Amino acid sequence: MLEIRFHGRGGQGAVTAAELLVGAALRDGLQGQAIPLFGAERRGAPVVAYARIGKDIKVRSGIREPDVVVVLDSALIRLVDVYAGLKKNGIVLINSSKSESNIKLPEGVKGYAVDASKIAVSHGLVLSGWPLVNTPILGALVKVTGVVSLNSLVEEIKARLPKGELNAKAAIEAYEEVSLIG
Numbered sequence: 001m002l003e004i005r006f007h008g009r010g011g012q013g014a015v016t017a018a019e020l021l022v023g024a025a026l027r028d029g030l031q032g033q034a035i036p037l038f039g040a041e042r043r044g045a046p047v048v049a050y051a052r053i054g055k056d057i058k059v060r061s062g063i064r065e066p067d068v069v070v071v072l073d074s075a076l077i078r079l080v081d082v083y084a085g086l087k088k089n090g091i092v093l094i095n096s097s098k099s100e101s102n103i104k105l106p107e108g109v110k111g112y113a114v115d116a117s118k119i120a121v122s123h124g125l126v127l128s129g130w131p132l133v134n135t136p137i138l139g140a141l142v143k144v145t146g147v148v149s150l151n152s153l154v155e156e157i158k159a160r161l162p163k164g165e166l167n168a169k170a171a172i173e174a175y176e177e178v179s180l181i182g
Contacts, residue, residue, distance in 0.1 A: 001054030008072030015136030139171030
């Protein structure tokens, strides 16, 4: 079982990312849970969502010790303890330009970066001036974890999103561009 926590800002698609990932897992014959954490969120405010993927999920609680942390906005690292509870030898995936090599990771954590914002903008995935980074970040997540197949993710994106074809292309591009931090 893989437990993932998404950190984003309202409007970036963190909750939708968790739902799309679970949909892709179902396409792969796995089980999944998407767990949004709602409060008084508004566009731009910090948001958290969770996903649990596995063959036989019996747990029905929130995720306190994720295996993977996905950060949709690297500025959140300074505002929120995104690494809280991350398991030793965990994975962090950050939406960040490759020029941001100053990201400090906890010891024993493997970090990856992809410029999901650039990819989203290049595909016209912008709403009210905000790049929709959820589908590119999911493409990168699939590459670094192998939690679901890229094909299942692409099919789920095409089936669920209004601009499915563009979002799928963005996910594939991020899959190809994600890189190790450091």
